[in-house]
Amino acid sequence: MCRPWAGDVLPRSLDDHDALLVLGGSMGPHDDERAPWLPAVRELLRLAVARDVPTLAVCLGMELLTVACGGEVRRAALPEVGLCELTPLQEATGDRLFGPLTHTGGRLRAVQWHWEETGTLPDGAVPLVTSERCAHQSYRIGTSVWGVQFHPGSWRTTSAPGEPRTSAHCAPSGSNPPVSWPRWLGRRQSCARCGVCSPSSGPRS
Template sequence: MSAPRVLVVEHEKGTGPGQFGERLAAQGLDLDLCRPWDGDRVPREPGRYDGLLVLGGSMGPYDVDRAPWLPAVCRLLRAAAARDLPTLGICLGMELLTVACGGKVRHAEHPEVGLCELTPLLPASRDELFAFLTESDTPPCAVQWHWEETSVPPEGAVPLLTSARCTHQAYRIGTSVWGVQFHPEVLAGDIATWGTSDTGPLQALGLDPDAVVGHVAREEQRLRTLWGGLAERWGTVVSARRRRRDGAE
């Protein structure tokens, strides 16, 4: 039997799946990387993929002049959600999932950059991915890097996480489709180049790029454990759905 296959959509150079990809590969999942920024065609349907991972990027979900493939990614996300295919949208990926499924995204009044605390909501305690966050007395923290945010989630979306500056940090659609505004896939090395390219916007927020990266570096082991575990939980969902599909055929 072949390994479960995950389609990974990457929106620009330097925004790959990071530790998320490493954990999924270690579980035996095959990752097919789609890079529309480099000319790859975005599939119309998820086909026989067992999971869909849509990553972040510096553009917003409505920036079709800058990234003309975004409507195609929305179409793909909409098809995945209709099938309840195991899906995870990260940062821009969540914003695209929101738009694809009928919600709204706006420019954030208070952009989040660097390490920020998250607050699990009551439904998270019953969620397949996020229940583990409710079992600790220590608030989870995650890397944030966004100037856009979901203002109106898709109808029926279950809110899972929030933060002081961003109401909708994570939600679930159906049983297997998740969006997260934060970046569980990145560590200090991943965001070092982001700090360089976003120097002006960070300084406008009163932030020093080197200090932001340094803060993440000091928490790296915690981030590896926390969000690497999330990656493995999502990989387990993908594999379990694949086994059910094989059993039904």
């Protein structure tokens, strides 16, 4: 895992990687002065799209993907914080990641923590999930690049001693994991994992 805020050097290409995972952070997708590694992350996302490298971009990661591919990110009229309901769109039924979730018969909920959102999708992006406050909760570019505004995964309410707070610690007290996410990244041999969230500040974007 690369932690650029701690001085880790991001890879310049994805030649030696089978997948890319970009996580959340408290900065916005245009905050290059505050986070000077963001241009390099956006370039990796552009490379992933060009080569259809399996990619999951989460929260700020999705916002960076949007900007990198020519879409627009704007300030959200109403931020989403906490456990929120999601609505899969028709296009999600045939999607490799979201298809199984559309047949559960129950409500889909996920942890949210963002003040900004994708306003205009990149050209060619397929919208997959929406919510009451955020039109674009998830989309796919090509066959293997996904952006999600929410935080999929396993959630805890507290950090272990000495462990930095990151996007994995945003769930409200007592909540369960919001979705059973396919373990597609676990099957990849090498994943370029970019954690862009500083441990001194919880994720917001």
